[in-house]
Amino acid sequence: MTRVEQVNSTGLVGDTIGAISRHIREKDLMPGDRLPSEALLSKELNVSRTVVREAFRSLAAMRIIELATGKRATVAQIDHGAMSLMIEHGVHTDQINIQQIYDVRRTIETRIVTLAAIRRTDDEATQILALAARMQDAVNDPAALMEHDLAFHTALARASRNPVYSLLIGSFQGITRQTWPIGWKSRPTQAARDLMVGTHLDIARAVAASDPQQAAALMSLHFDESVRALLTAGLS
Amino acid sequence: MTRVEQVNSTGLVGDTIGAISRHIREKDLMPGDRLPSEALLSKELNVSRTVVREAFRSLAAMRIIELATGKRATVAQIDHGAMSLMIEHGVHTDQINIQQIYDVRRTIETRIVTLAAIRRTDDEATQILALAARMQDAVNDPAALMEHDLAFHTALARASRNPVYSLLIGSFQGITRQTWPIGWKSRPTQAARDLMVGTHLDIARAVAASDPQQAAALMSLHFDESVRALLTAGLS
DNA sequence: CATAGAAACCTGTCCTACAGGTTTGGGGGA
DNA sequence: TCCCCCAAACCTGTAGGACAGGTTTCTATG
Known part of the structure; x- marks a missing residue:
């Protein structure tokens, strides 16, 4: 040769x-x-x-x-699988911590929900409301609840009409799957759990009502509450 | 076997x-x-x-x-190389467009600069100011200007103390390198160019002054102006 | 003209070989 | 005793051949 x-x-x-x-x-x-x-x-x-x-x-x-x-x-089409693994690796090797991910998620999800409230189709609004409703039904089935939660945020990202947001949300899903139960355990009372699920429904309604300000404010609130719950759980 | x-x-x-x-x-x-x-x-x-x-x-x-x-x-340590390639691939195959990336960048960079204004060390403030100054010196040397611009945003991300932001900023750098000249050409007057470079200096000053609101407002402004320039350049 | 089947093509995995680059352990010298 | 250097052992990068399936293409037949 x-x-x-x-x-x-x-x-x-x-x-x-x-x-x-x-x-x-x-x-x-x-x-x-x-x-x-x-x-x-x-x-x-x-x-x-x-x-x-x-x-x-x-x-x-x-x-x-x-x-x-x-x-x-x-x-190939864009896919978040590889990014998901990279993020998980970063967390497992202590290069990234969960709060840092939550800060990023809050930042982009607040924007996502703003865009979603503006750009969602009626079908998407219906679907987002349905997912929030399913979360309420599954309030005592953590595994199902988590899946609906993830699907909810994914649907919002899609409704933002910006594939980069979908990509990023997808990238955080892998690690979120691993830490979600921690957040859930740190909400031991029925009231705390209802609040969490209720906020999702409120967000869905704001998106359906095409009210970006309200949707963004609620999403921000949701993350405030989540981060507080995570800290309570001792996740430094 | x-x-x-x-x-x-x-x-x-x-x-x-x-x-x-x-x-x-x-x-x-x-x-x-x-x-x-x-x-x-x-x-x-x-x-x-x-x-x-x-x-x-x-x-x-x-x-x-x-x-x-x-x-x-x-x-390995976290590195944005792979993500950069993935984003570039998404753009080249028309799955992502430049405005979508700018929307994401604006969202996260506004947060980054807020955090940087709060968390930057004095060394980082000095370095960020220095990079903005070097941009002014290179206002008539596009290649050098672009490099200093990228370094400026990278330095801000580092000062945010959240490696995920650094990772994301790094991921967009590959495609930014390819589109930056388009934005620059769409600022043909000296005034437009001075404005762009001047905004960077203003941002640096706000970060150095530990003024997160001002820093965020300026960054938002910078992206408003950049997106407008890009649209003027006919980049749909 | 449609279709079944064979031929050609293609990827997944295994194996062997060898050219360098790197690590390690031991021997010799200070 | 300790340090340094070097050779042996180890390791990765690349090539090439072999063969079991899976897929595409072409052809001959009904």
Whole structure:
């Protein structure tokens, strides 16, 4: 093999990742479009299939492409899976703490709910109200309640009509799943639990009523209360 | 080889990624700590080194671990590189547009500057002022100006004392580098350019003066003006 | 013209080999 | 005894071959 003796700092895999990314940009590929086969790329870039495969795996890990056995690799849609793992890793290794995440969430969710109140479709309003209602029904079933809670915030993000907000909310979902029970346990009284669930319903109503100020104020309140609950639970 | 005939939907590589992640969590590894060698993992997990390597590459792509030739893989520090690529991919494939990113940036940077005004150390205040000053010096050197601009916002994020904000600001930097010149071209007059640079200095002063309200108001203003400039440039 | 089936193609995993880079442990010198 | 240097052991990066399935494409047949 006519090995090209060009040793970059990145290594062949890094170079190949770059080449594939460039290929996507230059050919202006859209989600779903197919990439060249491993064998072809390997030939064109003068690297072994091993290298191409590792480059593919790297891009797949970032959800830039999608792999499936037998099929060719395709350009992927945005997905929060990778970011979720990265955030979880940051928390597990003490590089990020839960309050810091709550500060970010409060900041963006306040904006999200403002946009949602302005831009939501009627269908979305209905769906958001329904999720808040389901939370009330599940007030004594923590597992179900958490899922509806997450779905509620996800629906709001979608209604904001800004995919970046959906992406970020999704990215925090992984770690939220792991810490949500802590927050719930720190609300031991029925009153505290009803308040939490009730606030969600109020937010849903404000969004349905297209009242951005009210929606934002309530969301801010919700986070005040959540952070207080978390601190009470001793999560420093 | 005693091949375990357990076919998950994820495939062996996916399983292996999970096993390594679990290993990090269970052993409570911190950034810098070393992971087992490929050969060892391959033996313990009953998969080929190929599979372990692809799993390593995937984790490295998400910056969860770090690879280097000859050395063992280590647990990595949080890094925005992967997120930056993901965002860029989203923009290039028309899944995200620039205004959407600006809306998110405005939202979080307004919060960042509020926190920075409260929490900045004196050193950070000095550094932020210095960066704003350097922007003024480079008002006729777009390339240098852009770099100082990016460094300015990065410094503010650091002063907010919340690594998640630093992570997010970093994630937008890649795409910002590609769109910044558009915004600059849409400020063709000296007055518009001086205004943009001057706003940065005003923000720096507000942060140095520990005036969060003023800092936030100015940052909001800055983004108003930036979005207007971008729209003028015809970036729909 | 539609369709079933074969051929061609493609990915997932395993294995072996070897060129460097890194860590470690031991021996020799101060 | 302690320190330093070097060789051996270890480790990763890349190449290449093999084969089991899964997928796409083409063709011949009904």
